[in-house]
Amino acid sequence: MPKIIPIRDLKNTSEISQMCHESDEPIFVTKNGYGDMVIMSMKMYEEKMFMSDVYRKLNAAEEQLTEGKILDGDQSLKSIREKYNV
Incomplete structure (x- = not known):
């Protein structure tokens, strides 16, 4: 199941980095309830x-x-x- 987080959670950089490295899928970032960005680990x-x-x-x-x-x-x-x- 894809992970979806609000853009305000990006301030928690260590948590986001850990989530990216633990996930086998990209993490979707929303802004005002709409899709805005996708993040993932370099690997x-x-x-x-x-x-x-x-x-x-x-x-x-x-x-x-x-x-x-x-x-x-x-x-x-x-x-x-x-x-x-x-």
């Missing part, structure tokens, strides 16, 4: 951004497959080996 942010990048690359790869933009694996490896003398 969580890096993990989320990494997964976002993975999904973006997978999506691009699936689009290339759909468009028929594929290469022969054996030929590609042979070309790389020749290029780098491996």
